[in-house]
Amino acid sequence: MPPAIPWSAISTSARSLPADPTRPPGPGGLPFLGQARKFARDPLGFLSGMAERYGDISNFRLGGVDVFFLRHPGLIREVLITQRTSFTMSPLRAKLNAVVGEGLFTSRGDLHARQRRLIQPVFRKSRIEAYAGQMAELSRRAREQWRSGQVIDLTEEMMKLTMLIAARALFDHDIEKDSERVSRNVAAVLEFFTRLSSPLLKLSLRLPLPSSLKFKQAVRDLDEVIYRMIERRRGAESSGSDLLSLLMQAKDDETNVYMTHKQLRDEVLTLLIAGHETTANLLSWTLYLLAQKPDADHRLHLEAREILSGRAGYAAGDSDRMAYGRMVIQEGLRLYPPGWFIGRAAMQDVRLGGYVVPKGAVVLMSQYVMHRDGRFFPSPEEFSPERWEDDFQNRLPRGAYFPFSAGDRHCIGEGFAWQEALLILATLVERWKFELVPDQHIRPRPSVTLRPDGPIKMVVRPR
Numbered sequence: 001m002p003p004a005i006p007w008s009a010i011s012t013s014a015r016s017l018p019a020d021p022t023r024p025p026g027p028g029g030l031p032f033l034g035q036a037r038k039f040a041r042d043p044l045g046f047l048s049g050m051a052e053r054y055g056d057i058s059n060f061r062l063g064g065v066d067v068f069f070l071r072h073p074g075l076i077r078e079v080l081i082t083q084r085t086s087f088t089m090s091p092l093r094a095k096l097n098a099v100v101g102e103g104l105f106t107s108r109g110d111l112h113a114r115q116r117r118l119i120q121p122v123f124r125k126s127r128i129e130a131y132a133g134q135m136a137e138l139s140r141r142a143r144e145q146w147r148s149g150q151v152i153d154l155t156e157e158m159m160k161l162t163m164l165i166a167a168r169a170l171f172d173h174d175i176e177k178d179s180e181r182v183s184r185n186v187a188a189v190l191e192f193f194t195r196l197s198s199p200l201l202k203l204s205l206r207l208p209l210p211s212s213l214k215f216k217q218a219v220r221d222l223d224e225v226i227y228r229m230i231e232r233r234r235g236a237e238s239s240g241s242d243l244l245s246l247l248m249q250a251k252d253d254e255t256n257v258y259m260t261h262k263q264l265r266d267e268v269l270t271l272l273i274a275g276h277e278t279t280a281n282l283l284s285w286t287l288y289l290l291a292q293k294p295d296a297d298h299r300l301h302l303e304a305r306e307i308l309s310g311r312a313g314y315a316a317g318d319s320d321r322m323a324y325g326r327m328v329i330q331e332g333l334r335l336y337p338p339g340w341f342i343g344r345a346a347m348q349d350v351r352l353g354g355y356v357v358p359k360g361a362v363v364l365m366s367q368y369v370m371h372r373d374g375r376f377f378p379s380p381e382e383f384s385p386e387r388w389e390d391d392f393q394n395r396l397p398r399g400a401y402f403p404f405s406a407g408d409r410h411c412i413g414e415g416f417a418w419q420e421a422l423l424i425l426a427t428l429v430e431r432w433k434f435e436l437v438p439d440q441h442i443r444p445r446p447s448v449t450l451r452p453d454g455p456i457k458m459v460v461r462p463r
Contacts, residue, residue, distance in 0.1 A: 026059035034061025073399030089377025103270030129316035139427035172242035188218035278338035286332035333403035
């Protein structure tokens with residue numbers, strides 16, 4: 001059982017006590033840039049090093065931003081839940097407005113609360129289960145395209161599959177002819193935002209640089225597809241059960257108002273990116289880990305085959321029976337969480353861990369770093385789905401494991417993501433064994449999401 005760490009045990013390294021005792025320990029930095037260059041070069045290594053060297057709360061500058069980095073469940077819980085009204089979305093996330101506008105991922109305050117009220121019913125369990133058959137069928141189609149001994153680019157295959165599923169759920173329409181273009185444009189958008197921490201990001205958007213021109217064209221192309229789907233749905237004789245139809249029908253009980261055309265676009269684009277990119281990365285990392293753990297892979301295959309029980313494909317409710325599959329996904333989310341950091345900006349002076357976070361400062365938390373803390377996760381670098389047995393998650397302190405965030409900005413699509421990931425994973429491993437092509441050096445590449453830094457090449461072999 002993971003130990004409960006009391007507030008008094010929040011650590012700050014004695015090797016590097018702060019020059020100013022009213023502030024947490026931390027490194028110096030270059031004028032104006034602070035630690036921006038080091039952070040941009042290796043965000044995961046930088047934040048892991050901050051936690052190792054300076055403890056559970058540390059301080060550094062990122063460009064002109066005063067940053068407090070937290071690596072303790074109690075502190076994270078304070079920011080995301082207990083004192084959440086003292087914080088707002090960080091300026092890092094606000095930069096994403098250039099893509100998704102005022103979608104649920106980037107909106108704040110009253111608008112965020114209103115949009116969440118409108119969208120929440122769309123993700124009820126009963127409605128999510130209605131998409132199970134589609135998810136399983138599209139996964140079955142994808143696996144039937146492979147041949148024994150074929151080398152596949154796993155990440156590319158997962159991107160294509162999750163795009164088709166997201167489009168079917170959103171629009172009740174196959175966008176196969178558009179899917180490659182949409183995936184390419186989503187990748188271009190996220191690639192541009194690999195420089196999210198750069199203080200020059202806003203300036204680069206105003207300049208006719210090749211990267212910014214490519215980014216703007218990608219957004220225009222995505223808009224063309226989304227607005228076409230909105231107009232197609234508006235012109236339909238009857239409303240459908242797809243997510244877009246449900247969003248168009250959603251009315252705020254408090255204001256009696258529907259979403260505007262622009263709000264629909266923002267929410268659809270948010271869901272398209274989130275529902276496609278994050279699940280594809282999760283599945284890519286999870287299958288990569290399973291390929292290196294034959295016992296876990298075999299156990300998952302047996303569970304998938306037993307639940308399928310001779311049927312052609314999985315159905316609603318099957319994902320709830322995948323106990324070991326759930327543990328596998330939980331462990332994949334622990335080691336390679338698609339959402340690898342969360343930032344909040346203090347709207348007033350806030351006391352955290354014995355220090356005062358001044359108004360305007362940013363508090364940064366990293367799922368990637370927290371999920372690898374050996375105080376809570378024994379052998380933290382090891383892929384071990386069995387660690388989640390015996391109700392392990394409920395014995396963790398709140399704030400130690402938060403792959404879908406927490407509090408009032410908890411991921412609204414978590415249930416959809418779980419069902420999709422479990423059904424895809426079961427469908428694929430029931431039929432195929434995935435073997436890593438030798439001599440690959442796969443590393444995580446942190447952007448808006450945590451993606452592999454290149455192709456993950458796998459050989460598929462029939463079971």
